[in-house]
Amino acid sequence: MKKWILLLLTAILSIGLVACSDNTGSKEGSSKDGKKDGEKVTLKFFTALPDRETGLGGVEQKIIDSYMEKNPNVKIEVEALQDEPFKDKIKIYSSTKQLPDIIQAWGQSSFIAPLINNGLLYELNPADFEDKDFIEGSFDGFSKDGKLYGVPRNTDFLPLFYNKRLFEENGIEPPKTQEDLIAVSKKFRALGINPVATNGMDGWIFPMWFDYALQRETGSFDLMDDALHGDKSYTDPAVITAAKKMKEIVDAGVFADGYLTADYGTARNLFGQEKAAMYLMGAWEMGLATDENFPESFRNNVGVIPYPVSDKSKAGDLVIYQGGGYSISNNSEHKEEAVKFLKYFFESENWPKLTWQSGAGMPAQSFDKYLTGKESTLQKEMIDIFNSVTSASGTPILDDSTPEFKETIMSLHQELFTGKVTPNQFGEKLDAAAKKARDASK
Amino acid sequence: MNTNSKLNISQKRKRKPPKVGKVILYTFMAIVGILQLFPLLWLFDYSLLKSGNFFGDAVFQFPSPPQWDNYVKAFTQGHVLPYFFNSLLVTLVSVAITAVVSILLAYAFTRMKWKFNVLFMNIILLGMMIPIHATLLPNFIIFNQVGLLNSYWALILPYTAFNIPISMFIVSGFMETIPKTIEEAAVIDGCSIWGILFKIILPITRPAIATISVVNFINCWNEFIMAYTFITLDKFKTLPFSIIQFVGQYSSNYGAQFAVMSLIAIPSIIIYLIFTDEINKGLMSGSVKG
Structure with missing residues (x-):
């Protein structure tokens, strides 16, 4: 009796399961059949910009929509996740060879190298994008052994934002040199205003700042990369001095109270609420001048200057690099359609124009033609800095190696500033991490 | 005195x-x-503030004027409504299956004597020790091969599986406190095993079932890691997806995110209020012996 009931129960359960999965199967089947009239193609598009209505995500979606309108046979399915979940899911997709047709990619070794090495990305033809006015050298991050695996989307660089009103009202001049920066910060401290807001909790801003600190020390960005590749060492006296100087700047109270526990939004709002005089952040924040979440007195007074110099460097020596971009996956069934879409995407009246005019960021293509004259002062100052570039850092140090190296260098900076490691140990540990990363990639 | x-x-x-x-x-x-x-x-x-007012000095800020627009955005840009029904469906089905399976398992383990009783109970309890992250990739591969990715089952099955061990543990702890004499009396009166289970044990275990249901409800309701791994299509997305609709490249629309979170919190609060007495009973009696 018992057994019968048990058997019956399992039978009912399994029938239920099968029936239900059958249902979903047939539903999917019918919708696929629906797509089959004509030469219909579905492209899967995986991006790290979840906000599809404002900012860069909005621009992206706009171009996708207009492409689908012009090519009714193409359907683009967008999947969007924020940074960390995005990278997690890329790992899952790539270990099952299920990468969506077009994925957002970063032209940085820590992200793109494993994908290229495992043959997951489709090799693009540079000629397809030749006429799109890409900034020289912008393809470097996306290339390996002379082959191109992705197209850059943005140009990012690291300037220093400042609040003109706070400077003028207190009769303080914007800092030109690193010594100025400390002096200016002390003045703001005395006035009870936070000097520089930044997002120390996220960790990535400091290694980018380290690029500056070392360049200001040696006069070139080369030592950083040479040491990473093993031609030189992070125990070099210049690195130690740079680390000492960073520590001095931190100890002088240049960064806002609680900078080590401030995440992106906290730092941004501290600056936007006029409680901090300066803001160390990438050029993508030029939307600050039009962000209605902040008071008008802030919006009208936000300005930008290059990062302060030393006697060995010029203001045009910028930490500048190509950030995000797109790649096409090797297992895609519609590679040609995907390339066609990317070509459309980067056409001059699409991505570069719309991005610049929306004020959401700087495209990786030259956008001189789209200057409307209606740009905010902030945007204009940004272009001046951009046009003054005398030397470029390329990919920031933290993204130029393995993901593990990135973790190490981020936490090493935090340890340096909290005094857990000395500048000498900082150099040694960094060198060890670089060596480990080199061994791992061999 | x-x-x-x-x-x-x-x-x-x-x-x-x-x-x-x-x-x-x-x-x-x-x-x-x-x-x-x-x-x-x-x-x-x-949830009524402008994003720019977040992270200020004051802990409480009076919203002037209140940004009801955040709620409008939650419904338009955040798709709260369709996602809400997906969440509800997935959660309710998972909670129901978990409850049924847990009761049957607990009864089998606490009242019946069979050869591998202890062994199987331990195997199921081992499930508590498996971290979610370790299952993502294998599950993705399995679902992919069976064709269950992008379906409600892709969420219901793992949610149920993850909730069963702890639920079974709580329910069996509770069942052990029920005197066996009640069942003996029932057997003498001619009650079958199913009769005992549904007519006698089930009503007595109600507090424990309420406890596990509420806990499981909240677990499933807020779950996001498995959801974003197994779901890509809009029509199966659950509520936590609406929060990330407001994440920009670097900064987010915090006001709208808080509005979504307020909306998400409402069902949890209601469920808790309804079951709060039963939960107290369940936790107390479960903890005495369990």
Whole structure:
């Protein structure tokens, strides 16, 4: 009796399961059949910009929509996740060879190298994008052994934002040199205003700042990369001095109270609420001048200057690099359609124009033609800095190696500033991490 | 006792409340209550602020004017409504399956004597020790091969699987406290095993079932890691997806995110309020012996 009931129960359960999965199967089947009239193609598009209505995500979606309108046979399915979940899911997709047709990619070794090495990305033809006015050298991050695996989307660089009103009202001049920066910060401290807001909790801003600190020390960005590749060492006296100087700047109270526990939004709002005089952040924040979440007195007074110099460097020596971009996956069934879409995407009246005019960021293509004259002062100052570039850092140090190296260098900076490691140990540990990363990639 | 009666007498005479102990108790309870409610009030308060006012000096800010627009955005850009129904469906089905399976398992383990009783119970309890992250990739591969990716089952199955061990543990802890004599009496009166289970054990275990259901409800309701791994199509997305609709490249629309979170919190609060008595009973009696 018992057994019968048990058997019956399992039978009912399994029938239920099968029936239900059958249902979903047939539903999917019918919708696929629906797509089959004509030469219909579905492209899967995986991006790290979840906000599809404002900012860069909005621009992206706009171009996708207009492409689908012009090519009714193409359907683009967008999947969007924020940074960390995005990278997690890329790992899952790539270990099952299920990468969506077009994925957002970063032209940085820590992200793109494993994908290229495992043959997951489709090799693009540079000629397809030749006429799109890409900034020289912008393809470097996306290339390996002379082959191109992705197209850059943005140009990012690291300037220093400042609040003109706070400077003028207190009769303080914007800092030109690193010594100025400390002096200016002390003045703001005395006035009870936070000097520089930044997002120390996220960790990535400091290694980018380290690029500056070392360049200001040696006069070139080369030592950083040479040491990473093993031609030189992070125990070099210049690195130690740079680390000492960073520590001095931190100890002088240049960064806002609680900078080590401030995440992106906290730092941004501290600056936007006029409680901090300066803001160390990438050029993508030029939307600050039009962000209605902040008071008008802030919006009208936000300005930008290059990062302060030393006697060995010029203001045009910028930490500048190509950030995000797109790649096409090797297992895609519609590679040609995907390339066609990317070509459309980067056409001059699409991505570069719309991005610049929306004020959401700087495209990786030259956008001189789209200057409307209606740009905010902030945007204009940004272009001046951009046009003054005398030397470029390329990919920031933290993204130029393995993901593990990135973790190490981020936490090493935090340890340096909290005094857990000395500048000498900082150099040694960094060198060890670089060596480990080199061994791992061999 | 002595002091108590004295206090009572003095109270009657002076008609004053000199019960120092009670005053302290009530103030203490009030403080605890406020601390408990504070995050909710704070959530609601911030859901009416502009994103630019977040992270200010003041903990509580009076929204002037209140940004009801955040809620409008939650429904338009955040797709709260369709995602809400997906969440509801997935959660309710998972909770129901978990409850049924847990009761059957618990009964089999606590009341029936069979060869591998202890072994199987331990195997199921081992499930508690498996971290979610370790299952993502294998599950993705399995679902992919069976064709279950992008379906409600892709969420219901793992949610149920993850909730069963702890639920079974709580329910069996509770069942052990039920005196066996009740069942013996039922058997003598001619009741079958299913009869015992559904007519006698089930009504007695109600508090335990309420406890696990509420806990599982909240688990499933807030789950995001598995959801974003197994779901890509809009029509199967659950509520946590609406929060990330407001994440920009670097900064986010915090106001709208808080509005979504306030909306997500409402069902959890309602469920909790409805079941709060049963939960207390369940936790108390489960903890005595379990």
